[in-house]
Amino acid sequence: MRSGLKGIILFVIAVFLLATSKKDLLTSSIQEWRIRRKMIYDASESQRELVFDRKSLEYDSIHQQFKNPELYFEIVRLGSIDFKKHMSSNKRIEDSSTAENASESN
Numbered sequence: 001m002r003s004g005l006k007g008i009i010l011f012v013i014a015v016f017l018l019a020t021s022k023k024d025l026l027t028s029s030i031q032e033w034r035i036r037r038k039m040i041y042d043a044s045e046s047q048r049e050l051v052f053d054r055k056s057l058e059y060d061s062i063h064q065q066f067k068n069p070e071l072y073f074e075i076v077r078l079g080s081i082d083f084k085k086h087m088s089s090n091k092r093i094e095d096s097s098t099a100e101n102a103s104e105s106n
Helices: 002-021 023-048 083-087
Strands: 058-060 065-067
Touching: 002 023
Parallel strands: none
Antiparallel strands: 058 065
């Protein structure tokens, strides 16, 4: 039992001497721990601040559909467009200041 207690005391003394002799090691590890703790706290605070915006739809009984009174943008996809085909067209449009040639394009 004495040897086990002696080993624990020697280990505590060694850790204490190591921590006090290497102050940079101790301060840097404490600063890293504080930074990690602050990042975890900030992440949890940002999750609490999430607020969802609710919108209301109005039902138009005449047309039997819902309408959104708020201004919004809608993305409409018309299908796949071959941009290379449109880019490689060999048509040239020239602007001219004369009225005769204004409607002609080459």
